[in-house]
Amino acid sequence: MSDSIDRGRRLLLGAALSGIAGRTFAQAEPLVPSSRRMETLKHVDAGVLNIAYYEEGPADGPVAILLHGFPYDIHSYVDVAPQMAAQGCRVIVPYLRGFGATRFRDSATLRSGEQAAIGADVIALMDALGIRRAVLAGHNWGGRAACVAAALWPERCRGMVTVNSYLIQDLSRAMVPLSPRYEVALWYEYYFQLERGRAGLAANRREIARLLWEEWSPQWDFNDTTFDRSAAAHDNPDYVDVVIHSYRHRFGLAAGDLCYAEPQRRLASLPPISVPSVTLDGDKDGVLPAGDGSASASKFTGRRIHRVVPGAGHNVPQEAPEAFAAAVMELVRG
Amino acid sequence: MTEKTAAAAPHAPSSKRLEPLRQVDAGVLSIAYYEAGPADGPAVMLMHGFPYDIHSYVDVAPQLAAQGCRVIVPYLRGYGRTRFRDSATPRSGEQAAIGADMMALMDALGIRRAVFAGYDWGGRAACVGAALWPERCIGLVCVNSYLIQDIANAMAPLRPKREVALWYQYYFQLERGRAGLAANRREIARILWTEWSPNWPFDDACFERTVVAHDNPDYVDVVIHSYRHRFGLADGDPHYADIQRRLAALPPITVPTITLDGAGDGVAPATDGTASAAKFTGRRVHRVVPRAGHNLPQEAPEAFAAAVMELIKA
Numbered sequence: 001m002s003d004s005i006d007r008g009r010r011l012l013l014g015a016a017l018s019g020i021a022g023r024t025f026a027q028a029e030p031l032v033p034s035s036r037r038m039e040t041l042k043h044v045d046a047g048v049l050n051i052a053y054y055e056e057g058p059a060d061g062p063v064a065i066l067l068h069g070f071p072y073d074i075h076s077y078v079d080v081a082p083q084m085a086a087q088g089c090r091v092i093v094p095y096l097r098g099f100g101a102t103r104f105r106d107s108a109t110l111r112s113g114e115q116a117a118i119g120a121d122v123i124a125l126m127d128a129l130g131i132r133r134a135v136l137a138g139h140n141w142g143g144r145a146a147c148v149a150a151a152l153w154p155e156r157c158r159g160m161v162t163v164n165s166y167l168i169q170d171l172s173r174a175m176v177p178l179s180p181r182y183e184v185a186l187w188y189e190y191y192f193q194l195e196r197g198r199a200g201l202a203a204n205r206r207e208i209a210r211l212l213w214e215e216w217s218p219q220w221d222f223n224d225t226t227f228d229r230s231a232a233a234h235d236n237p238d239y240v241d242v243v244i245h246s247y248r249h250r251f252g253l254a255a256g257d258l259c260y261a262e263p264q265r266r267l268a269s270l271p272p273i274s275v276p277s278v279t280l281d282g283d284k285d286g287v288l289p290a291g292d293g294s295a296s297a298s299k300f301t302g303r304r305i306h307r308v309v310p311g312a313g314h315n316v317p318q319e320a321p322e323a324f325a326a327a328v329m330e331l332v333r334g
Numbered sequence: 335m336t337e338k339t340a341a342a343a344p345h346a347p348s349s350k351r352l353e354p355l356r357q358v359d360a361g362v363l364s365i366a367y368y369e370a371g372p373a374d375g376p377a378v379m380l381m382h383g384f385p386y387d388i389h390s391y392v393d394v395a396p397q398l399a400a401q402g403c404r405v406i407v408p409y410l411r412g413y414g415r416t417r418f419r420d421s422a423t424p425r426s427g428e429q430a431a432i433g434a435d436m437m438a439l440m441d442a443l444g445i446r447r448a449v450f451a452g453y454d455w456g457g458r459a460a461c462v463g464a465a466l467w468p469e470r471c472i473g474l475v476c477v478n479s480y481l482i483q484d485i486a487n488a489m490a491p492l493r494p495k496r497e498v499a500l501w502y503q504y505y506f507q508l509e510r511g512r513a514g515l516a517a518n519r520r521e522i523a524r525i526l527w528t529e530w531s532p533n534w535p536f537d538d539a540c541f542e543r544t545v546v547a548h549d550n551p552d553y554v555d556v557v558i559h560s561y562r563h564r565f566g567l568a569d570g571d572p573h574y575a576d577i578q579r580r581l582a583a584l585p586p587i588t589v590p591t592i593t594l595d596g597a598g599d600g601v602a603p604a605t606d607g608t609a610s611a612a613k614f615t616g617r618r619v620h621r622v623v624p625r626a627g628h629n630l631p632q633e634a635p636e637a638f639a640a641a642v643m644e645l646i647k648a
Contacts, residue, residue: 175509176510176513177511177513184501184525186505187498195489197491204491204493204494208494211498251508
C-alpha cells in the first residue's frame, strides 16, 4: 500500500515528459515558494453560500477542486494550482464557509462548521459551476470535505487526494481519549469548547493560527508575508462562529444544522470511500503523526495509494506542492 | 519589592520517603500526613500541588525540622492515603474546600497558628487560609503570588501562548478528559512535570515515588471537579458556599508574606510580583528563584525553606 514520494515524483515527471498534458512540468526541483496572491477571485451563489473561489487553467480541462483547512486559506495551493493548470487541469480553489470572501447568503443560516456542511458545500459549488465530476483534493477541514463528498456522492468524484487518510469523524467515539501526548496537540480543540476559547479566538485569531502553523509544521520556514496572506482570510465575519461550531460539533457538544441531518446520519456509519484515492502524510506533521495508512485501509474500497512525504508538516500542499500536485495529476489521468 | 535569590548551591535531591505517615480525622476527611520536628516548635503547614504529592517537600521538611519547626505535610483530598470519611461527600476540588481542609487539620491537631506554605493547589489552600483566617496564620509562603481564583473572570482569555500551557484544564472540561485522566494519569502527570519544570532533571524513581499518590480512589473526581469549578462549569459543594462567597470578593492577604516565582516555571511564568501587589496589604517580599520550575519546593528546597524560616524568625 505504501509508496514513496520519489516514485510519485518520477511518475509526474515521466508523465510530463511524455507530454500527456501537452505541457512540460518545468518546476520539479528546489521550488521557491510563491509570494503571489491567488487573484482575481470569482464569486458564485452555491447552496446557502456565496462562494469566493480562485480558478485557473483551461475551462474544458478535467476539473480538480482544491480544499483548504483550518487555520489556513486558499494559498495552501498557491504553488499546486499553477502546476496543475499548466498540465491542463481546470483548477477550482474555494474559500470554505467562514473564510475569506465566502459569505452566507442568509443571515439566519446557522454558522455550522460540521463535516456534513463543508462536504455539501463542495457539491453545491460543483452544481453552481456546472461541474459534473472532479478530483477532490484537500487537507485538514478540506480533506474532510473531500472525504465526505467522495463517500456520499461518489458519482461526482473522479478521485480523491487527502492528507491524513480517512477524515470522516466518528462522533460516537469522540469521548474516547488518545494517548496524552496526542491530546496535548489538540489543546485548541479543548480550548474552543469553552466560551473563553471563543473569546480567545475572536481576540487572538492570528496569534492562535501562528502557534498552530508552527506546531503543525515544525520544519516549514514560512515568513510573515506568507502567514499574513492567509491569516487575512480569518477576518471573515463568520470565521469564529464556524470554527467554534466545527470543534464543538465533532465532540457531540453542539447540535448540527438540521439541514444536514441526513448526510450527517449517513456519515455516522463511517461510509467507505470507493473512488480511486491517494493519501499523503507529512512525516513532520505535528498534529497528526504520519502513519503507514494501514489503520484506515478498510475505509478505502477502491484503488488507494498511501505515501509519506518527507519533510512535510500538516500543510502538505503548501509545504510539498510537487508531491501534492503529482498525486492529483495521477488521479486526473486515471 | 523584588529580590533575587542567590543561585542554589548544587544539591543532591533526596531519594528518601516521607515516612511514617500519621492519620487523623479532620472535618470531612481522614487526612494522611507526615510530621517532623519538635512537637512544641512553631508549626509549618507544607501544602503540595497537582499533579504532585508530599514529596515536593522531601528536602524542605528536614531542613525546617532541623531548625526547630514542627512540620506538617498533609496529602490533599484525593491524594495518597487521605480519604473522605463519608462516601456521600461530594468529591469537590474547589478552592474553598482545600483551604477549609487545612484549617480542619490544624483544628484536629490542636495547632492554633502556623506558617502556611505551598505552591499550585497547595499555594491556593495557603492563600485561602491566610485570607479568611489570618488569626491562624503566622505568615504565608506562596509560589506564583496570589492564587485565589477569580471565577467571575474565568472566561477572559489569556495570550494564546499561555492558553496552550493550560491544555489539560481545557481537556478536563470534557468527559474525554475525565476518561483520559483516569486511564493515563501517570502519562499526563509526567507531561506536566516536564512542561512545567523544564530545567529539573527528575528521574523515574523520583516521579514514581510521587505518582503513586494519584492512585487514590478520589483523585480523578477531585481533580476534574477542581478544574471545572474554577471555570464556573461545575457547582460547588454547598457546604463551602459561604467560604466561596467570601473568596469571590478576592479578599486581601494581611499576614506577612513571601512570594516566590521560579524563573523556569513553564506554566505560570515568573513575574516581578507587581500585578498582585494590591492583594498583599501586610509586609510582602517577592523573589524570583533562578532556574526553578513550577515545583519550586522540590527543585529549590533551600530557597523555599529559607523563606519559611524568615517568617518564623520575624
